[in-house]
Amino acid sequence: MHNAPAIPTSSDGKSPRDRGPRVPLLQRLLSRCLPATASRAFGRRNDGQADGAAVPPPAASAMQLNLQLAELVYAHSTEAMMVTDEQDRIVAVNPAFVHITGYAADEVIGQDPALLNSPHHDRGFYRDLRQAIATTGNWQGETWNRRKSGESFPGWLSIGTVRGPAGEVLRRVTLFSDLTHTKASEALIWRQANFDGLTQLPNRSMLKDRLAEEVKKAACDNRTVALLAIHLDNFAGIHESHDQDWADRLLVEASRRIVACVRSTDSVARTASDGFTVLLTGLHSADRASHVAQHILHRLAEPFELDTALVALSGSVGITVYPADAAPVDTMLQNAQQAMVAARQQGGNQYSFFTPSLQKAAQQRIQMVRELHVAVAERQFCLHFQPIVELATGRIHKAEALVRWQHPERGLVGPCEFIPLAEENRLIGEIGDWVFKEAARWAKQWRTRHCATFQISVNKSPAQFGRTQNHAASWLDHLAQLGLPGDAVALEITEGLLLNSTPAIAACLRSYREAGMQVAIDDFGTGYSSLSYLKNLDLDYLKIDRSFVANLTPGSHDLALCEAMVVMAHKLGLRVVAEGIETVEQRDLLVAMGCDFGQGYLFSRPVAAEVFEGMLAAAC
Numbered sequence: 001m002h003n004a005p006a007i008p009t010s011s012d013g014k015s016p017r018d019r020g021p022r023v024p025l026l027q028r029l030l031s032r033c034l035p036a037t038a039s040r041a042f043g044r045r046n047d048g049q050a051d052g053a054a055v056p057p058p059a060a061s062a063m064q065l066n067l068q069l070a071e072l073v074y075a076h077s078t079e080a081m082m083v084t085d086e087q088d089r090i091v092a093v094n095p096a097f098v099h100i101t102g103y104a105a106d107e108v109i110g111q112d113p114a115l116l117n118s119p120h121h122d123r124g125f126y127r128d129l130r131q132a133i134a135t136t137g138n139w140q141g142e143t144w145n146r147r148k149s150g151e152s153f154p155g156w157l158s159i160g161t162v163r164g165p166a167g168e169v170l171r172r173v174t175l176f177s178d179l180t181h182t183k184a185s186e187a188l189i190w191r192q193a194n195f196d197g198l199t200q201l202p203n204r205s206m207l208k209d210r211l212a213e214e215v216k217k218a219a220c221d222n223r224t225v226a227l228l229a230i231h232l233d234n235f236a237g238i239h240e241s242h243d244q245d246w247a248d249r250l251l252v253e254a255s256r257r258i259v260a261c262v263r264s265t266d267s268v269a270r271t272a273s274d275g276f277t278v279l280l281t282g283l284h285s286a287d288r289a290s291h292v293a294q295h296i297l298h299r300l301a302e303p304f305e306l307d308t309a310l311v312a313l314s315g316s317v318g319i320t321v322y323p324a325d326a327a328p329v330d331t332m333l334q335n336a337q338q339a340m341v342a343a344r345q346q347g348g349n350q351y352s353f354f355t356p357s358l359q360k361a362a363q364q365r366i367q368m369v370r371e372l373h374v375a376v377a378e379r380q381f382c383l384h385f386q387p388i389v390e391l392a393t394g395r396i397h398k399a400e401a402l403v404r405w406q407h408p409e410r411g412l413v414g415p416c417e418f419i420p421l422a423e424e425n426r427l428i429g430e431i432g433d434w435v436f437k438e439a440a441r442w443a444k445q446w447r448t449r450h451c452a453t454f455q456i457s458v459n460k461s462p463a464q465f466g467r468t469q470n471h472a473a474s475w476l477d478h479l480a481q482l483g484l485p486g487d488a489v490a491l492e493i494t495e496g497l498l499l500n501s502t503p504a505i506a507a508c509l510r511s512y513r514e515a516g517m518q519v520a521i522d523d524f525g526t527g528y529s530s531l532s533y534l535k536n537l538d539l540d541y542l543k544i545d546r547s548f549v550a551n552l553t554p555g556s557h558d559l560a561l562c563e564a565m566v567v568m569a570h571k572l573g574l575r576v577v578a579e580g581i582e583t584v585e586q587r588d589l590l591v592a593m594g595c596d597f598g599q600g601y602l603f604s605r606p607v608a609a610e611v612f613e614g615m616l617a618a619a620c
Contacts, residue, residue: 074094075094075095076095077094077096078096078177079096079175079176079177080093080094080096080097080099080100080101080174080175080176080177080178081093081094081096081097081173081174081175082094082097082108082113082173082174082175082176083171083172083173083174084113084171084172084174085170085171086168086169086170086171088112088113088172089110089111089112090108090109090110090111090112090113091109091110091171092109093105093108093109100147100153100155100176100177100178101116101145101147101148102147102148102149103115103147103148107148113174114126115146116145116146117145117146118143118144118145118146118152119146119152120144120152121143121144133159133161133172137160137161137163138158138159138160138161139157139158139159140156140157140158140159141156141157142154142155142156142157142179143155143156143157143176145157145176153178153179153180154178154179154180154182154183155176155177155178155179156176156177156179157174157175157176158174158175158176159172159173159174160172160173160174161173193205194206196269196270198248198251198252198270199251199252199255199270201255201259201268201269201270201276202267202268202269202270203269203270203271204269204271204277206269207267207269207271207277207279208329208330208333210267210279211225211227211279211329211332211333212329214279214281215322215329215332217281217282218281218282218322218323219323221282223281223282223283223284224283224284224285224286224321224322224323224324225279225280225281225283225321225322226279226280226283226286226288226289226292226319226320226321226322227277227278227279227280227319227320227321227322227332227333227335227336228277228278228279228280228289228292228293228296228317228318228319228336228351229271229275229276229277229317229318229319229333229336229337229339229340230258230275230276230277230278230296230315230316230317230340231272231274231275231315231316231317231340231344232251232254232274232275232300232313232314232315233313233314233315233316233344233348233349234312234313234314234348234462235247235250235251235254235274235313236274236423236424236463237423237461237462237463237465237497238250238311238313238462239274240463240465242504246306246307249306250304250306250311250313251270251274253304253306254276254300254304254313255268255270255276257296257299257300257302258276258278258296258299258300260299261292261295261296261299262278262280262292265281265282266278266279266280266281267279267281275340277333277336278292278296280292283321286319286321286324286353289319289321290319290351290353293317293319293351294351296315296317297314297315297317297349297350297351300313300314300315301313301314301315301349314348314349315348315349316340316341316343316344316348316349316350316351316352317340317343317350317351317352318335318336318337318338318339318340318341318342318343318351318352318353318354319336319339319351319352319353319354320332320335320336320339320353320354321353321354325354334362335354335358336354337362338354338358338361338362339351339352339353339354339355339358340352341358341361341362341365342358342361344420345420365421368417368418368421369421369425371407372405372418372421372422372425372427373425373427375405375407375418376422376427376430376431379434380405380406380407380408381403381404381405381406381431381434381435381438382403382404382406382412382608382609383401383402383403383404383435383438383439383442383609384401384402384403384404384606384607384608384609384612385399385400385401385402385442385456385606385607385608385609385612386399386400386402386599386604386605386606386607387399387599387603387604387612387615387616388400388457388577388597388598388599389597389598389599389603390596390597391578391587391590391591391595391596391597391598392591392596395619396615396616396619397451397453397454397455397597398454398455398456398457398490398597399454399455399456399457399612399616400456400457400458400459400492400599400606401435401438401439401442401456401457401458401459402415402459402606403415403419403431403435405417405418419431419461423461423463426463428461428463428464429463429464432458432460432461432464433474433475435458435459436458436475436478436489437478439456439458439489440456440478440479440482440484440488440489441482442456442609443455443456443484443488443489444482444483444484444488446613446616447484447488449613449617450613450616450617451616453487454488454616455487455488455489455490455518456488456489456490457489457490457491457492457520458489458490458491458492459491459492459493459522460491460492460493462493462494462497465497465504465505465508472508472511472512473511475512476511476512476515476517479515479517485516486512486515486516486517486518487516487517487518489517490517490518490519490520490540490541491509491512491517491518491519491520492519492520492521492522492543493509493519493520493521493522494521494522494523495521495522495523495524495525509538510538513538518540518541519538519539519540519541520539520540520541520542520543520577521539521541521542521543522543523543523545523579524542524543524544524545524565525544525545525547525548525561525565539574540574540575541574541575541576541577541597542565542569542574542575542576542577543576543577543578543579543599544562544565544566544576544577544578544579544595545579545580546579546580546600547580548561548562548565549562549578549579549580549581549586549590549600550580550582552585552586552589552590553585553589554589559589559593562578562589562590562593562595563593566593566594566595570594575596575597576595576596576597577595577596577597577598577599578590578595578597578598578599578600579599579600580599580600581598581599581600581601581602581603582600582601582602583602584602586600586602587602
């Protein structure tokens with residue numbers, strides 16, 4: 001054991017774990033283990049009686065008390081104590097030694113302390129330790145020792161020397177403790193500080209350390225480092241619609257797919273509740289970064305299956321590279337984040353490289369979020385309405401309500417610019433409630449003045465589902481207060497919501513349907529369509545996305561797809577609305593295939609409520 005390693009403390013004892021002057025106490029307590037000459041050096045005869053010539057009776061009495069106290073310490077100390085003689089053979093151990101090492105006292109008495117040496121240390125370490133003891137008589141530090149079972153354990157070791165009158169070595173006194181639990185706690189604390197508890201991936205702190213190190217290496221090797229910020233675009237809405245355990249399992253599965261897209265030498269970290277960051281190292285160019293980004297997007301877009309349910313996710317990836325963009329770690333993280341935001345603003349499910357112009361855009365985005373908070377508080381919104389026409393007759397039966405932001409300086413701001421920000425910053429609920437109530441107000445007015453069966457459609461964001469369990473009830477109560485039936489307002493939901501449907505979402509939609517409110521699937525055909533969801537959920541309308549209508553020509557593939565969707569919807573008892581109709585030819589083709597309703601610039605752009613009322617009055 002006089003060979004145990006200092007983990008990084010020196011023999012001078014200057015350590016926060018310094019045990020202090022313990023050896024003098026042991027010199028008194030262990031005098032029973034010493035020869036007569038040594039006993040006299042401590043003021044005692046070999047028979048244990050006080051030496052009258054050297055120590056007066058009162059002092060002898062005090063020393064006897066000290067020895068009794070020392071005996072208690074020796075027997076009950078939680079630290080192992082071991083005494084060796086001048087030939088470095090063990091002559092005494094205490095009960096704590098037996099407990100920690102597993103050796104009984106009679107198994108080690110007379111043995112070389114080297115039986116406790118651990119393979120964690122090489123011969124050089126033990127040689128230096130012996131040299132230090134021979135030179136100074138003392139040594140202390142963190143070491144690894146070995147139990148009787150062969151298991152190595154960390155400990156704090158302190159070695160002192162008891163010398164005779166002529167300075168000769170009489171005994172070596174060793175104290176050591178078992179730091180196994182302490183080290184385990186320290187390791188747990190370190191892991192919690194540097195790794196994400198859910199995915200077990202490095203966290204932001206660990207990522208920053210690795211990024212700083214890799215940038216230094218890249219500078220020396222003339223290589224490129226790429227940083228990819230990844231956001232799970234629709235995770236927030238899915239999270240609010242499911243319990244925490246379900247959402248956690250989805251995150252873990254997403255993290256595994258991302259990790260599978262990179263090399264073992266790269267790093268993946270979880271840096272946000274719905275975001276990850278990938279560090280690609282040792283690159284010759286930035287081309288690999290784009291390839292990895294494409295691979296990640298492809299894997300995230302594949303449906304996730306949890307508890308037999310299919311879940312659709314998509315990702316937005318921002319990329320920044322060193323040395324082309326910047327070197328400071330915090331700057332690179334900001335650049336990747338700004339590029340990721342740009343990818344989201346372009347519709348998601350894509351990647352974007354950082355450019356200097358994104359810095360300006362990021363500042364503008366921050367400012368817009370501040371202004372949007374003010375807009376929500378001051379209700380700086382209005383509704384525009386786009387007619388939905390019955391294709392067979394050309395009459396206006398319905399309208400879609402589209403929100404606009406009446407910005408005090410920029411004028412009217414379209415929903416594409418601020419709705420994603422509202423969803424991200426949890427403002428969509430308040431905006432959605434206002435849109436519903438305002439649409440209901442206009443529906444009551446127009447039903448009274450123009451058409452008793454007129455209906456207004458409002459879009460409901462996936463992020464609005466799951467906000468509160470009684471959210472459906474609050475909207476239905478509002479209709480009742482206005483004296484409106486449920487079918488005065490229809491809800492338009494996205495196809496992705498159906499794919500990510502939960503019992504809670506199904507129950508919410510069922511509450512609307514039971515109250516007479518109708519439900520439409522918007523942008524149908526652009527996601528992972530599933531007939532089972534159309535069959536199992538109570539729906540009324542299917543809206544064909546404008547991307548199919550835009551290229552609608554005789555004999556085209558889009559014509560075949562539209563015809564198939566119309567036939568399928570009718571078989572399921574759904575009526576069909578075609579969006580984005582801009583030409584007479586498109587309208588006629590849709591009429592010929594039996595499409596029920598149409599919406600688009602051919603009939604009208606979205607217009608202010610007063611203008612739309614004039615159109616409605618003329619049509620009726």
